Structure formats: structure tokens, C-alpha cells
Amino acid sequence: MQNKKIFPIKILLLSALIIWNIGIFSPCFLGKDNLLAHHLIKFIYSPVCHQNAERSFACNHLQFMVCARCTGIYFGAMIAALLNLLPVSISISKRFLFYSALPMIIDVLMLNLEVYQYNKLLAFITGNIFGASVFIFIFEIIKDYFLEIIKE
Amino acid sequence: MKKYLPTFITGFAASVLSIVPGIKSFSCCLIVPGAVILALILDQKVNKNSERIQIGKAVMFGFMTGLFATFFITALDVLITFITKTNDFVEALPQSETLIREFKFGPMAEESLKMMKQMGKEIQRTGFSALYLFILLTSNFITNTIFGIIGGLVGMGLLNKRKAEQ
Numbered sequence: 001m002q003n004k005k006i007f008p009i010k011i012l013l014l015s016a017l018i019i020w021n022i023g024i025f026s027p028c029f030l031g032k033d034n035l036l037a038h039h040l041i042k043f044i045y046s047p048v049c050h051q052n053a054e055r056s057f058a059c060n061h062l063q064f065m066v067c068a069r070c071t072g073i074y075f076g077a078m079i080a081a082l083l084n085l086l087p088v089s090i091s092i093s094k095r096f097l098f099y100s101a102l103p104m105i106i107d108v109l110m111l112n113l114e115v116y117q118y119n120k121l122l123a124f125i126t127g128n129i130f131g132a133s134v135f136i137f138i139f140e141i142i143k144d145y146f147l148e149i150i151k152e
Numbered sequence: 153m154k155k156y157l158p159t160f161i162t163g164f165a166a167s168v169l170s171i172v173p174g175i176k177s178f179s180c181c182l183i184v185p186g187a188v189i190l191a192l193i194l195d196q197k198v199n200k201n202s203e204r205i206q207i208g209k210a211v212m213f214g215f216m217t218g219l220f221a222t223f224f225i226t227a228l229d230v231l232i233t234f235i236t237k238t239n240d241f242v243e244a245l246p247q248s249e250t251l252i253r254e255f256k257f258g259p260m261a262e263e264s265l266k267m268m269k270q271m272g273k274e275i276q277r278t279g280f281s282a283l284y285l286f287i288l289l290t291s292n293f294i295t296n297t298i299f300g301i302i303g304g305l306v307g308m309g310l311l312n313k314r315k316a317e318q
Contacts, residue, residue, distance in 0.1 A: 035248065036264035043291035046240075047170065047225065048181040048299065053247070061251060070181070138302070141309025145207065 005150055006143050010084055013139065017078040024071055027062035038062050055118055068120035069104070072127020073134070080132035084139060091140050092133055100133035156216045158194035162187035163220025170221075171228050184296050185303025188217045192307040204315065205308045214304025218297035225296070226289050234279035241284065242272045 022029070026041055042051065042065055049066035056063040057071060064071055084090075092100075104126040111118055166187035169175050175183075191213050192205060233239045245268060252261050274281040 033260035034264075035252070035261040036267065039248075039264075039268060040287065040291075043287050044294055045291075047184075047292050047295040073181075138306055138309075141313075142305055145305075145309060145312070 006146060007085075009142060009146060010081070010139075013135075013142075014078070014081040014085065017074070017081045017135075021074055021078050024065045024074060025059070027064060028059040030062070031060060035062075041065055055120065055123070057120060057124075067123070069123040069127040072124035073131035075124075076128035076131030077135035079128070080135040081139075084136070090136055092136050094137075097133050097137050101130050104130050156213070158191040158198065159188075159213055159216040160220050162191040162194065163217045164224050165190075166217070166221045167224030167228055170225055171232070181299060184218055184221050184299045185306060187221065188214045188300050188303030189307035189310065191217050192304070192311055196311070202315070204312050207305070207308065210304035210308035211301055212304075213307075214301035215297050216300075217303070218300025219293070221300070222289065222292040222296045225292050226285070229288060230280065230285060233275060233284075237276050237279045239275065241268075242275050245269060245272045 023041055023045065027038060030037055045051065045065040049070045051063070051065070052067055053063045055067040055069070057068055058064065066074070107122060107126050110116060166183045170183050192210065195201065195213070196205075229239065245265075248268065249265060252265055271281050271283055275284060
């Protein structure tokens with residue numbers, strides 16, 4: 001019963017994340033000729049990422065709109081939103097959220113200490129873990145609020 | 153307006169943090185949501201308000217923080233561009249040109265590059281481009297208000313939960 005009431009919220013969040021990820025992966029759909037569109041979309045994502053070309057995936061010789069780590073975060077959030085449609089309730093604590101950020105934090109520290117060079121796949125995977133956890137955490141907050149309102 | 157003073161303060165702080173190179177590469181999308189949560193906390197402390205935060209207030213605080221952050225980030229970017237007569241966009245243009253020549257992108261891409269080079273030349277000559285300002289303002293507005301609203305919802309949840317536990 002509760003699932004039915006919060007299902008529209010799940011769909012809304014999933015739709016928003018799909019649109020956001022389509023933007024990130026847009027170099028794969030835009031094609032080589034749409035350079036202006038590529039730069040305009042890149043501007044939209046500029047407040048949320050350093051967009052360093054060396055640290056970003058590329059498609060059609062055009063870099064993605066955000067770096068590999070940010071791509072992982074938003075992609076992980078989208079996958080979590082998709083799995084959230086299943087009738088299974090998952091909740092995570094603040095402590096688990098911190099633990100999910102640890103691989104990312106360790107990776108950044110190792111890079112800054114020059115233990116190894118930037119690896120896009122590693123950044124993507126650590127971003128995935130964090131992004132999925134952040135989505136579940138945020139969804140729980142929104143769900144609790146709406147369920148309280150419905151109860152009242 | 154006094155009601156949104158905390159959003160003005162934290163929006164300004166977020167804009168200053170976002171232009172510091174090291175901070176942006178580490179915390180990227182967390183700056184504006186963090187500013188919104190701080191604005192909600194500030195509002196509660198200043199008004200000595202212990203009531204639950206309503207969703208309307210959280211969304212408005214998120215939107216206003218994002219809006220103020222947009223104005224300040226754009227203003228700082230335009231000011232720095234005016235003084236230095238260059239920015240990330242201008243510096244990335246030669247790379248785009250090399251890409252087009254190397255991979256033979258086609259005539260449409262060449263036309264797009266011509267328009268971007270014109271914008272870049274204007275910035276290098278006068279330190280200002282109206283088109284660049286418009287694009288920057290629009291893109292910052294879209295992203296910062298969305299992330300601001302998300303930050304507002306998260307802040308509302310966290311602060312209300314903390315109140316319920318107390």
C-alpha cells in the first residue's frame with residue numbers, strides 16, 4: 001500500500017536521473033557535427049565538475065560532460081533509482097553513507113600522494129558506489145517526509 | 153527579503169568556494185547543497201525556530217540559495233575574465249580546433265567552431281562577451297537551482313529527523 005503511494009515519486013526521481021545521464025552521455029548520441037550543442041550542454045554541467053579532459057571518458061572523439069568519477073556517481077544513482085522500483089525496501093545509515101564514500105576518498109588521497117596515476121575505470125567504480133548510496137539516502141529522507149504527510 | 157538573508161550569505165560563500173580550483177575538483181556538486189543545508193541551520197539559529205521545516209520552505213531556500221550562488225558565481229567569473237582576458241572556455245578552443253582538423257568532423261562542426269572562436273576573440277580583445285555571459289548565467293541557473301532544491305530536501309529531512317530524535 002505504501003509502495004503504491006510513493007511509486008510516482010520513484011518514477012519522477014528515475015526520470016530526472018535518466019535525463020541527467022543522457023546529458024552526460026550525449027557525445028555518444030550527438031555525433032561529431034554537433035560541436036555547438038556539445039559545448040552548450042558542457043556549460044550546463046560546468047558548475048558541478050572540473051570537466052578535465054584527461055579525466056573524462058570520450059565518445060565520438062568528444063569528452064563526456066563530467067569527469068569519470070562524476071559519471072560514476074550519477075550513473076550509480078540512476079542504477080539505484082532503477083532498482084528502487086522493485087518492491088524491496090532498502091535503507092542506509094549515515095555511517096554506511098560515510099563507508100560508501102571511503103573508496104572514493106582513498107582513491108583521491110592516493111592520487112594526490114602520487115601513489116598511482118588517475119585511472120578512469122577506478123574513479124568510475126568508486127563513484128558508482130557513492131552515487132548509489134547517496135541516492136538511497138536521499139530517497140529515504142523524501143519517502144519518510146511524504147509518508148508522514150500522508151499519515152497526517 | 154530578510155527571510156532569505158541566510159540564503160544570500162551561504163550563496164555568496166558557495167560562489168567563493170566554487171572558484172577555488174582545489175575545492176571544486178574535490179567537492180564539485182556538494183557545494184550548493186551544502187550551502188542550502190547551512191542556510192536552513194542558520195535560519196533556525198537566528199530566528200530561534202524549533203518547528204519542523206516544511207517542504208515549501210526547504211524548496212524555496214534551495215531555490216534562493218541556488219539563485220544567489222548563480223549571480224555571484226557568474227559575476228565572479230565575468231570579473232575574472234574581464235581582468236585576465238581569458239578563461240577555461242577560451243583556453244579549450246585550440247583543443248577543439250585540433251580535434252576538428254584531426255578527426256575531420258565536417259562543415260557543421262567548422263561553423264560551430266567559427267562562432268565559438270568569435271566569442272573567444274571578443275573575450276580576448278575586450279574581456280567581455282554578452283553571449284558568453286548569457287550562456288554562463290543560464291547554465292549556472294539551471295544547475296545551481298536544481299542542486300539547491302535537492303540540498304533543501306536533504307537538509308529538511310536531516311534537520312527534522314534530528315529534531316524528532318531530540
